[in-house]
Structure formats: C-alpha cells, structure tokens
Amino acid sequence: MARRRRCCRDRQPDGRRRDRGDLAGAGLELGPSGPRRGRDGARGDRCGAGLIRREGAVRGGRAGRRVRRVPHAARVRSTPVSLDSTKADEIALVVEEAIVSGELPPGTVLRQEQLSERFSVSRTPIREALRRLAALGLVSFVPNRGVRVRTLSRDELWEAFLVRAELESLATEIAAPKMTSDDLDELERAEAEFSRATQALRSRPREGDDRWRLTSEWVRANHGFHDVIYRVASVPMIERLAKGARRSFSGHAVWGPGGSDVDALYERNDREHQAIIAALRAANPGGGRALAREHVLHSYELLVHVLDQREDNGATLVSAASR
Secondary structure, three states: OHHHHHHHHOEOOOOOEOOHHHHHHOOOOOOOOOOOEOOOOOEHHHOOOOEEEEEEEEEOOEEEEEEEEEOHHHHOOOOOOOHHHHHHHHHHHHHHHHHHHOOOOOOOEEOHHHHHHHHOOOHHHHHHHHHHHHHOOOEEEEOOOEEEEOOOOHHHHHHHHHHHHHHHHHHHHHHHHHOOHHHHHHHHHHHHHHHHHHHHHHHOOOOHHHHHHHHHHHHHHHHHHHHHHHHHHOOHHHHHHHHHHHHOOOOEEEOOOOOOHHHHHHHHHHHHHHHHHHHHHOOOHHHHHHHHHHHHHHHHHHHHHHHHHHHHHOOOEEEOOOO
C-alpha cells in the first residue's frame, strides 16, 4: 500500500507518471533508488528549485541518497586565483613605480621579452600586467610599435591636476573635523619624512640608480602624507578617484642644480604641507580645503613653467607625477 501511495504521488494531475525529466525539472536530485525525503520529512519533489546536495546513504540494503536543501549562495562556484594573475599584479606594481619615479620616462618602449627575462616569468603575466597599466593610463599599445610609456598632452596634465585638486581638497575638508591628536601626530610624522626625502633629493648626486631611488622615496613620502588624510576622511570613492588621477600620468620636472625651479617646487610643496597640517590642527575645514586645492594647482603652474623652460633648452626630464 505504501508503495502504491508513493507511486501515485509521482503521477501528474492528468494521471501520467512523472518521468525523470519532469522530476529533475522540479528541482529534484535523482539517484538509482528514485526520489528521497529530506531531513524535514518533505519529499524531494517538494524541496523547491534550490540546489540539492547528495549524500550517500544505505536504506533497506539498497543504495539510496539523502537530499537536503542548500542556500542559494552555495550555487556560486569558487574561482581559483591564478598564479599568473598574482605575478601580473606584482609586475604591474614594480613597473608603475618605475614610471612614476621617472626611471621609465614617457616614450620608453616596454618589450615583453625583456620584461619576461627581467622578472623570470613567461609572457602571459607580462601581457596581463601591461594591460593593467594601460587601464591606469600609464602605457599605451601602439600598433606595430609595441607598448610605450604614455606622454600626456598639456590638456591631459591639466585635467589630471584639476581632478586631484578638487578631490584632495574635498578629502581634506571632510577629514578636518575627524582628526584626532593621534591622526595629527601621524600626519606630522609623514610630513617629517617628506621633508627628509625632499632634502635628500636636493642634496644627493642626481645620476644613475641613486636618482631613481631618491625619487621613489620622495614620491612614496608625498603619497604617505596625503594617504593619512584619505584614511581619516574615510570616503573610499574620493580616495580611489584621486589616486587614479595621481598615477594616471607621468608629468615631467627637470633635474637641475641647486636653486633651480625644481628646487623651488620642492620647497613650496614642503611649506604647503605644513600649512595644511596647521589648518587641520585648528579644525578649520574650509581653510584646509582651500590650502589643499591651492597646493595642487600651484604644483601644476610650477610644473608647466619648468616644462616650458627646460624643453626649450633640451634638458633631461624626469617624473613629477605626484606633485
């Protein structure tokens, strides 16, 4: 009798017996012994369209299968992280730093075979790293010429500085009332590191690897100062967009002797950082915003002045991407 009831339940309203396709379409997992009840006592064909997980079981000496519902989130398959993807991230970071520091100036051709040898990897992660750098606006794919470090037009430079000026000033205004004494102390330490890096950059020989090392240290110290403000402001979208503008170009300042325009640029950056700290310590959001905006736009004005002056003289240019 029990078997007859079970068979009847497997029939459709018109009296036809459900075939395997009908049962599978109802969200039921089928095994060699047919449908089974779930742990809650409900039959498998009443379990809904949720994903069914099968567990081996023995019932009445016959191999059966127990079924239970699994949350819909369980349908998402885990995606393994590719080793090539991890390598591409690391390579992109190293090349990005070389571009920002000026070690790889605009127009430099990036050859995949050379990068492959340098990083001891196949060309697959190299290609992926270059695509990521292109998405950041740092390199461009030139037909029949390979990949080159981008040279931005004056209009693009202005746009990048303008975006940064608005976003960094807004972040400073938002951060002002949130600043704690610990945050201000951290900002002071970041400024002290920036000041030290500035002095080292101006006083050391400007040749060979030492030049790029000092530039990288200066860029990181400058980023460190502004990153404290982004952290305190705690508006991820502002931080993400501002950092994108900050690294989306490789502008050029000139390496010159002491007293040159680039030294004036460095000194002014240092003074303006200190003024921003004073406004934040005074909990002056409007003043901090105005100073931060002026800081970025002053950097653009000085950069253009240096570019005009030095390009006429054919001087060697290096990165000033993070002024």
